[in-house]
Amino acid sequence: MLSALGVALGVMAQWVLAAPHPGHEPAKAGAGARIALDARELKWIAEHPPVKVASLEYPRLLFKNEQGQWSGLNRDMLDRISAMTGLRFVHVESFSTEHMLERLERGEADMSTTLAMNDERKAFLDFSHSFGGSGWVFVGRAGAPRVESLQQLAKRVLVLPTRHALETVIRRDYPSIELRSVKTYAEARALVESGEAHATIDSETGARLFPWGHLQVGQVVEGQWDPDYLTVRKGQAQLLSILNKALEAFPPTELRALRSKWLNGATPAPTAWQRLAPWMGWGLLVASLFGLLSLLWGRRLAVLDRRRQEAEQQLGDQLAFQHALLDAMPDPLFVRDLQGRLILCNKRYEECLATRFERIQGRRLIELDLLPKATAERLHDEFMAQLATGKPRFCERQLMFNTGPRAIYQWTVPFYGADGELRGLLGGWSEVGQRTGQG
Secondary structure (H helix, E strand, O other): OHHHHHHHHHHHHHHOOOOOOOOOOOOOOOOOOOOOOOHHHHHHHHHOOOEEEEEEOEOOOEEEOOOOOEEOHHHHHHHHHHHHHOOOEEEEEEOOHHHHHHHHHOOOOOEEOOOOOOHHHHOOEEEOOOOOEEEEEEEEEOOOOOOOOOHHHOOOEEEEEOOOOOHHHHHHHOOOOEEEEEOOHHHHHHHHHHOOOOEEEEEHHHHOOOOOOOEEEEEEEEEEEEEOOOEEEOOOHHHHHHHHHHHHHOOHHHHHHHHHHHHOOOOOOOOHHHHHHHHOOHHHHHHHHHHHHHHHHHHHHHHHHHHHHHHHHHHHHHHHHHHHHHHOOOOOEEEEOOOOOEEEEOHHHHHHOOOOHHHHOOOOHHHOOOOOHHHHHHHHHHHHHHHHHOOOEEEEEEEEEOOEEEEEEEEEEEEEOOOOOEEEEEEEEEEHHHHHHOO
């Protein structure tokens, strides 16, 4: 509720004070080292909301840091492209390769930064210019003979994430391989470690980024290369053109510096001595540090508890202030979600409709008797239509209330979350006579 209230008040400050001027344009993004774009590309950027990037966590390439923010090589590249073009990117989290592809197929995302090319994907995706790449490699169990070819896996279990880039080719050309599908690369590696599968296949860059445990990297899959692309859902030719121009203008030295920043830590395959050496001093180290860690942990818990109490107090104060600010508004105000259900309202709204918030919270107008049935149905249909178009609405009109007809000035505007997603409608009204009397 606090989040919705904060967003609603922010929108209120921008729209209520500015009404009726829905044509007001937002300030442009700060200037950067821009590249030359043609009129159609500039028009596309101006007319489109932030580009939604289907994002799957992959160490060092794209991942969430301790603050929950997206980071990594691909995020740095998108930030640089944003400065060059004016495009704005927002990440839409995916939880597997299959989930990411489904988001793109359904139009829930516009592009991705970590997908390889194959014939299946080319049916609904366009691929940018390549800006790097690596080979596909086998990953097998440590201590077993290294996997060197697909022929070696005949009548053995190869585990891959569902809709892996090489899945179709392997099923077609190597039918003797027992192919097993899982959701993620992590599940695939776990099955190899446990011995339930003989091997999996990962990009060479990715395979060397994970802790080794009981795994080892085998040979490169012959004849298969994994270039780095930006993938775009078909039907967005201008977006693809903008991205390609940015990649063409991307300074090679800067690209090398970014790859060095994030990928130089990828470790080569360890020797047997390197795998055993860390264990030799662990017993003594654990024994000597156990008491110290216990003491530090106790102090840490005390600090965290104090911070939690302070944060709860601050949130409580902020919520009380925002409620007081909302209730101080002289006109009825309300906030509804994407289904038209009431999230918030002020005291004046309760007074005008002779109700209490506790009775109507989470309910739609058509589920209540606050207004005549025809009026409630008409307003609800207008709310749903407005959510579909995302356009603000300001109008003078006469509506039938339970107490009789009233001439009002009504306004409703959509509001969005920090991620650029539509969250619902903020609205209210004032008596036409009162509005005129105020000059």
